[in-house]
Amino acid sequence: MSELHLPWLELSVLLPLVGGIWVSLLKNRDRARTVCTIVCAVTLVCAIGEWLDFAMLGTFEAHDHWDLFQSIFHRDVFVIDELSAPLLPLGALLYLTTEMTTLRTKSNRFSFHWTLVSESILLATLACRSPWLIITLLAIATIPPWLELRKRGQCTRVFVIHMALFVTLLVAGQALAGATATSANPPILAGCLLTAGALLRSGVCPLHCWMTDLFEKATFGTALLFVTPMTGAYAVMRLVFPIAPSWALQSIAILSLVTAIYAAGMALVQRDSRRFFCYLFLSHSSLVLVGLEMATPIGLAGALCVWLSVGISLLGFGLALRCVEARTGRLTLDNFHGLYEHTPFLAAMFLLTGLASIGFPGTVGFIGTELLVEGAVEVYPFVGLAVVVAAAMNGVAIVKAYFHVFTGIRHTSTVKMDCRPSERITILVMVVLIIGGGLIPQPGVQSRYHAAQALLDHRSVEQADDSDGSDGSHSAHSETLTDNTDSE
């Protein structure tokens, strides 16, 4: 397996973990906030370093140079491939921008050290491919939000019931699947259990209520950080995609499609801004799942593009909403708030990121959405139609929310509600990513298509090996694929 030039993965995982421990020892909230932001920034640098390094290697998968974990456990714990390579910087960016836009007034509610620990868990999840380790990390990731709910004195039952079910399904499914399962010889029951668990974590309808409940009861930042990395989709790709046959994946896509349309409709009738965001996110993440489960090169490439674009744009959208809420408190969408005159930058970011998420022309999501719809039409024409309908409803919901939050009346304020420098920087970074990615989409699309093809090749290699009756061990196939890719 190829090696990165530096131990980027280990640094990305360990830095926030160490930072979290350090921050937990600090008594001063301002200092904790500053340290947390610095740690997140350095982690982002490491994650970007990993991505660039990996891109230069031109291989399907790679692990760290000076791999500490390999020397201890004698196996590759942290490995990245074309699927996960850009997800790490995206995850690190998510945490950094959330920290940067956390106002001092919210410092007492927002747990900085748990946030860093969560970042470490997230990056570790995205950097590993071993099914059991992924399941363990996904299970551990549910603890920080649960602790926060308890600390805030909120009822945790909805969250706990769903998360317990999710972990149980994954554990049972993986135990039944074993190490030799492939898409050519799919373990049907295990596949069903794994799929149900991963979809539950993704918030598939009707098992999505934990997500709205989390947005109701946790701080907005924590809820945002828990759902926006789309680890449910990651679980689908790592646990279900390799072992499920194409027909099963495409059938599962229908469930995701129903969720996408249902959530888009629900977003249109919500009266609370957080619930609105939650449904909007749910609709978009379900659309990503629809593409992932199409199992065709173009559909999968579209889904991988939309994964990144939705990650960036809905992160920006959520942050814009969070910044507004930090100034006004929770917002209802029943009436108009007229905040435009006070926060024109946030208004622009709200609209731009919202439109980017629906794939508006000139933004980062445009080509991804086109590919996704194109791929969906290839498999089932009506699925393409439904994706278009969901995107249309989401577009209406976003502009409706924009009008309700920023226009409609003239808001009078006794304090200045301008953007802080850190918020302004975040907005500009988002704009650069959204417009830049929209104007020059070819590199991103090419990279995601390559990743899609490699993932599908991986499945077909396993299928071929399985039909030959050979031992289908995961590492053997990976090596074969790597060799093939290298030789290319």
Add this chain to the structure above:
Amino acid sequence: MTLESVLQFLGLVVVASPAVLLAALGLPLLCGFKLSESVQAGLTRAGVVIGLLASVAILVLMLATGLRHVPIELGNWVSIEQEHFHFHLKFVFDRLSVPFAMLSFVLCGTVGAFASVYLHREKGYARFFLQYALFLLGMIVSSLAGTIETLFFGWELVGLSSALLVAYFHERPGPVRNGHRVWTTYRLADAAFLVAALTMHHLTGAGDFDGLMGSGPWPEGVAAISSWSALAVGSLLLLAAAGKSGMVPFSGWLPRAMEGPTPSSAVFYGALSVHLGTYLLLRVSPLLDISLPLRILVITLGLISAIFGTLASRVQSDVKNALAFASLTQVGIITIEIGLGLRYIALIHMIGHACLRTLQLLRAPSVLKDHQMLEDAVGEHLTGDEVNSAKTTTGFQLWLYRFALHRGYLDAMIDNYVVRQFTAVFRWCDGMERRWTNLLSGGPSRESDQVSPYSDSLEDVA
């Protein structure tokens, strides 16, 4: 320097000028710099004049050399060779696109000059010109698009800028609600457009109009698909065009769009935006030649819209609304002309009507003021201002009057039978979710039910 390279350069200038204008107005705003009104007006003027001059130069060269079809290839914006997926950036200068692009520049230039005075010292001056630049870019891209994806790109920009401009006076709920209504209608049209584009891709293997319309410059192309396929794609495009041009049953957004400032009402909803649907029909008009049912659909929709427009315009109490419905009448007639195959007449009608309507709408607010000033000066009502003597009306006339006054009850029908049903279903689902989470929580599960705005604000902290 060859003729081809000159045309290529000029074509790029035509497309780039509104794009540069958008960047020049948008980037400083984004970085926190405020441009003065005169700088914004100057940039706008420069952007429009450069684009217009370049398009006139192209027209002159085309006339001088006898060229009728000048494609400007910018290559693939995105391509995945293995999957034959291409997003081809191609612009076409032909007998249809050049007049429409020039019309867009001329009318946008007129309105830009008007608005720089009309909106002087308005708070939203910069916002207006930014959205104006977005609109201009959308119009130029749509007009010159050589592929259906490129047309969709411009189409969306026009839709967004239009909706935001309707909601320009955004400190009042009325314009905002109307802007939202316009946006919703446009989204429906956009969805139909996107599905049509996908269908076209699958039928022809490319989004290039040449692939769909066959060889030959507009309007002599012959559609290269079967009549049933033409009916399917054409019906979707007709739906998209109906939404964009405010034809029946989507005409409810036309009077609502008049909530925007007069300059934008004039140029966007009275002249340009409202003609974009008919422009689309003209662009794909070879489809009509091979599908009689599609042709009948187009003529029927045009006829209904024209009759409805003329009825509604006669009973409006507001001059801008009356003009908006009068526009609809003309759009309906243009649609009929397209359906009948009178393409050049439709194009000339469109250009003439757009110019006339722009001037009418720009003059509308001041003509009333002038009328009142004249009456004040003369000291009595001017001739022709007397109230007509009462006439006996039949029941049918009364019904017709009520029908026109309520704009065909179209908005009410859409609200009752579509919007309300839709929201009722999802509100019911929301209620069921509440019961489910309450059950799981063993009590009330939604904090948001108790949320009042600004309950925990920065102001409280301050």
